Amino acid sequence: xxxxxxxxxxxxxxxxxLAGWLGQKYxxxxxxxxxxxxxxxxxxxxxGIYHAVTGETIILPDDLGKKSVPSVVAFLPNGTxxxxxxxxxQQEHNPKRTIYDAKRFIGRNFEKNNKDFLSDQKRxxxxxxxxxxxxxxxxxxxxxxxxxxxxxxxxSLIIGYLKSAAAKHLGVTLGQVVISCPAEFNEKQRNxxxxxxxxxxxxxxxxxxxxxxxxLAYGLHKKQGVENVVVVDLGGGTLDVSVLWLQGGVFVTQxxxxxNRLGGQDFNDRVQKHLISKIAEKFGKTIDxxxxxxxxxxxxxxxxxxxxxxxSTTISLNLKTVGKWNYELTRDEFETLNGDLLKAIExxxxxxxxxxxxxxxxxxxxxxxxxxxQVPAVRKIVGRFFKKSANYGVDPELAxxxxxxxxxxxxxxxxxxQVAAMELPAKRRKRHFFTEEQKxxxxxRTISEL
Numbered sequence: 377x378x379x380x381x382x383x384x385x386x387x388x389x390x391x392x393x394l395a396g397w398l399g400q401k402y403x404x405x406x407x408x409x410x411x412x413x414x415x416x417x418x419x420x421x422x423x424g425i426y427h428a429v430t431g432e433t434i435i436l437p438d439d440l441g442k443k444s445v446p447s448v449v450a451f452l453p454n455g456t457x458x459x460x461x462x463x464x465x466q467q468e469h470n471p472k473r474t475i476y477d478a479k480r481f482i483g484r485n486f487e488k489n490n491k492d493f494l495s496d497q498k499r500x501x502x503x504x505x506x507x508x509x510x511x512x513x514x515x516x517x518x519x520x521x522x523x524x525x526x527x528x529x530x531x532s533l534i535i536g537y538l539k540s541a542a543a544k545h546l547g548v549t550l551g552q553v554v555i556s557c558p559a560e561f562n563e564k565q566r567n568x569x570x571x572x573x574x575x576x577x578x579x580x581x582x583x584x585x586x587x588x589x590x591x592l593a594y595g596l597h598k599k600q601g602v603e604n605v606v607v608v609d610l611g612g613g614t615l616d617v618s619v620l621w622l623q624g625g626v627f628v629t630q631x632x633x634x635x636n637r638l639g640g641q642d643f644n645d646r647v648q649k650h651l652i653s654k655i656a657e658k659f660g661k662t663i664d665x666x667x668x669x670x671x672x673x674x675x676x677x678x679x680x681x682x683x684x685x686x687x688s689t690t691i692s693l694n695l696k697t698v699g700k701w702n703y704e705l706t707r708d709e710f711e712t713l714n715g716d717l718l719k720a721i722e723x724x725x726x727x728x729x730x731x732x733x734x735x736x737x738x739x740x741x742x743x744x745x746x747x748x749x750q751v752p753a754v755r756k757i758v759g760r761f762f763k764k765s766a767n768y769g770v771d772p773e774l775a776x777x778x779x780x781x782x783x784x785x786x787x788x789x790x791x792x793x794q795v796a797a798m799e800l801p802a803k804r805r806k807r808h809f810f811t812e813e814q815k816x817x818x819x820x821r822t823i824s825e826l
Contacts, residue, residue, distance in 0.1 A: 416573075449533050559616070587627075602740045603622055635720065635723075683707045707752065
């Protein structure tokens with residue numbers, strides 16, 4: 377009986393191998409994917425799949441063609457829900473009902489006098505409150521009354537949106553998911569991240585740390601001689617640095633450090649303030665019209681993206697306050713305006729390496745994650761620090777979702793056969809750093825409260 381069972385098992389494996397080989401050789405259509413990979417990010421979120429047979433990972437766009445969807449949910453007064461780009465487009469006119477950065481609060485409990493929470497209550501235009509257990513929720517004023525929405529419910533709306541976008545492309549609804557979360561998330565935060573997917577009617581097969589997912593995207597788990605990996609994740613609002621130890625497909629987070637108030641939006645704010653001061657000099661007028669401010673913000677973001685490829689760009693504005701006005705922004709000026717912020721990137725890298733007892737020479741691979749790592753100055757800083765180039769082959773905005781999708785394909789039994797990555801929990805707590813400007817703001821806030 378044992379021999380017969382062994383023969384059947386061997387035969388099944390042979391058929392699987394043969395089917396995969398034939399599919400690759402003759403271009404047979406792959407079977408529909410079973411599991412999605414989702415990056416539920418603080419600023420942007422994405423969904424991807426791993427195609428069996430071809431071994432190709434595909435990140436799926438929404439109906440607007442966006443592969444990176446803003447993690448923003450808006451409620452209109454009548455209760456209509458807008459998600460992603462459509463939510464951001466009306467944000468300036470509907471600030472009290474447009475929720476973003478919800479991931480910062482997921483799975484966390486706060487005391488009512490917690491300084492971080494009190495600061496966040498002042499920082500965001502929408503209302504955040506605490507329930508009897510200390511869980512944060514958002515109060516949304518509607519025509520029918522106030523609606524209370526929890527962070528995991530915001531996450532579920534974003535996941536549901538991504539799930540629907542994937543279904544339109546694939547012709548099938550994916551009911552299972554591998555979802556990412558920050559390496560620093562504790563068990564409760566991971567559980568609530570999973571709960572967001574479950575509310576969106578997706579079965580969670582695995583919650584994977586973002587640095588591990590990024591390393592998987594580059595195939596570092598299959599690369600010989602790679603043990604120490606540093607992941608630098610600089611997104612729209614946060615900087616996270618993780619040191620991973622890799623051995624036999626097992627990832628161990630050795631150290632974490634970061635700045636939860638440093639990202640692409642901070643770079644944009646510097647340029648925005650600079651432009652507003654230039655307008656005041658030229659026209660003698662203060663820009664306080666919300667639509668003008670939103671236009672400046674959007675054009676600065678576009679200009680920053682253009683500066684990744686060219687040394688200078690024109691910021692073209694047509695403002696209600698002053699009319700048409702153009703400004704030539706150079707990459708050098710952008711870097712000067714953000715000089716201290718760019719320099720601050722080195723602090724968490726230094727701390728994470730020190731906590732892991734590593735020198736730069738001990739680092740085998742560097743992975744850049746997050747859209748802001750496309751800024752040339754950021755890449756120069758990282759390259760200079762380690763005295764070697766980071767991995768650039770994968771779009772840094774999509775590295776995490778790509779890795780989550782690879783893991784989804786492995787769990788789903790995709791071809792080519794791969795070894796599933798395993799993670800061991802981090803033993804060290806994350807170290808947090810702040811820029812000098814943040815320290816001054818914190819000092820001013822404390823003085824004002826006395």
